[in-house]
Amino acid sequence: MELASREAYEKxxxxxxxxxxxSRADRGERTISLTPEIIHEHRQTIIANFKxxxxxxxxxxxxxxxxxxxxxxxxxxxxxxxxxxxxxVGDEExxxxxxxxxxxxxxxxxxxxxxxxIVSEKxxxxxxxxxxxxxxxxxxx
Ligand SMILES: [Zn+2]
Numbered sequence: 001m002e003l004a005s006r007e008a009y010e011k012x013x014x015x016x017x018x019x020x021x022x023s024r025a026d027r028g029e030r031t032i033s034l035t036p037e038i039i040h041e042h043r044q045t046i047i048a049n050f051k052x053x054x055x056x057x058x059x060x061x062x063x064x065x066x067x068x069x070x071x072x073x074x075x076x077x078x079x080x081x082x083x084x085x086x087x088x089v090g091d092e093e094x095x096x097x098x099x100x101x102x103x104x105x106x107x108x109x110x111x112x113x114x115x116x117x118i119v120s121e122k123x124x125x126x127x128x129x130x131x132x133x134x135x136x137x138x139x140x141x
Contacts, residue, residue: 032057044086046083048082059105072093104139105118108134111129116128
């Protein structure tokens, strides 16, 4: 018991230390511009700057695409820089989805930082923050 609590204490200490260190580092206030360029044609919705959006979010286009396809309930494909969804998806809806994705899969819920990455452990996925070290479970998509 004592050993376990000592380990927990050391872990906590690590966490605190890394928080102190990282708060000293130059965090910079960065904002991400998320403006989808949307084209509607032939019963399709094309996001022309899709890869650029994924890059801005620091995520794989495939991951962002799976999220969009799942949330809109529409099948789609990636085509170079673009994503193509079947049917008409409104600009406002896509804008909201990008915000949701940002909140759920990019932004650290603990410190609000955006220097995060997605880590897979067995069948679980976590959002790991490079600033505060927080590890938050996220859903698999
Ligand atoms: Zn954080």
